[in-house]
Amino acid sequence: MTAPASSRKSQLDSAQIVLNTIRHPVIMVGPDGRISFANADAEDFFKASAVILSRNTLDHFVPFGSPLLTLVEQVRERKAAVNEYRVDISSPRIGPDKIVDIYVAPVVEIPGSVVIMFQERSMAEKIDRQMTHRGAARSVTGLAAMLAHEIKNPLSGIRGAAQLLETVVPDEDRTLTRLITEETDRIVSLVDRMEIFSDERPIERSAVNIHAVLDRVKAIARNGFASRIKIVEEYDPSLPPVFANRDQLVQVFLNLVKNAAEAIGSDPKGEIKLSTAFRPGMRLSVPGSADRVSLPLEFCVTDNGPGVSEDILPILFDPFITTKQNGSGLGLALVAKIVGEHGGIIECESSRAGTTFRILMPAWRESTYPAGNDPDGGLDG
Secondary structure, three states: OOOOHHHHHHHHHHHHHHHHHOOOOEEEEOOOOEEEEEOHHHHHHHOOOHHHHHOOEHHHOOOOOOHHHHHHHHHHHHOOOEEEEEEEOOEOOOEOOOEEEEEEEEOOOOOOOEEEEEEEOOHHHHHHHHHHHHHHHHHHHHHHHHHHHHOHHHHHHHHHHHHHHHOOOOHHHHHHHHHHHHHHHHHHHHHHHHHHHHOOOOOOOEEEOHHHHHHHHHHHHHOOOOOOOEEEEEOOOOOOOEEEOHHHHHHHHHHHHHHHHHHHOOOOOOEEEEEEEEOOOOOEEOOOOOOEEOOOEEEEEEEOOOOOOOOOHHHOOOOOOOOOOOOOOOHHHHHHHHHHHOOOEEEEEEEOOEEEEEEEEOEEOOOOOOOOOOOOOOEOO
16 A cells, blocks of 8 residues: 655655765766765765756766766666775865765666765764873883983083073173073973973863853964964854863874964964864774764864875874974974873864864763763763
């Protein structure tokens, strides 16, 4: 017996809700190659509304000869689902650096139609990358402890000797003694910065309003290093608090905003965007642990500078990696350490159009425990 039209409509509405809930782009391509359905994430992914997508064929959005088009034809012929990993579908219409995992399956009820789900770099891959960042930070920890013990004491003696010499040498030689003193101070300052990595004390965390943190960072930037750069906000006002240390978050975002300002330089069209969003996603196992984490809070710092070199991008968070003439290469390594100690993830996406640093963090969950003393860690979920 055929189901009533109202019942079929209810089923379709339910299916639409379910597909819009999936946090991956999902489309259905008809026998004629037209995109007959797209969920909400697919509209964002293709940078077009479902109405616009329905007016075009799939090859309108992906480059000529794309492996995706071949996969669709294979699925139609074999009538069996196919998975393909790390497929490059970058194009001028959907943007650069679009490397995705693809799942294509036939729609049995509609012959010739297929459903395609795109998965951009998986959360598991991001967590693996964060583990690498933490490993790099740990290597700096040991080096910092050694430097503090083996270098700072001799440097103190060198500086003292240079100051004594300055009182007895002729005027024309005092420039050299001052140079020794200044360079000694610079090395001590560098060692002091590295000592931060050896601080293994537990972090005091509580419910923190990320927008208050970003407002503080913005105020510092506008009154200093970014006074001539436009700073725009794109906030989700309903965002729950983040489970973090407020001062350390200020340090993280101050570093990222300063990097963005330096990348923009004197460009009169320079712009820095601070954005926050809630990204509910899957709970995933952390490599090497039985724990499962949820990182629904997304904070981004985006600039329209020239971008980061492709050679530097994979190792950007490693210590001593810098493109600045007088940089130490410790700023982003410290940022990665702080984010990692908060149980979060940081990543960088860059092109000639600009750079985005994206941080995913756990949310604070209200409980019967005082802030920071929840035995479950205060994490969402």
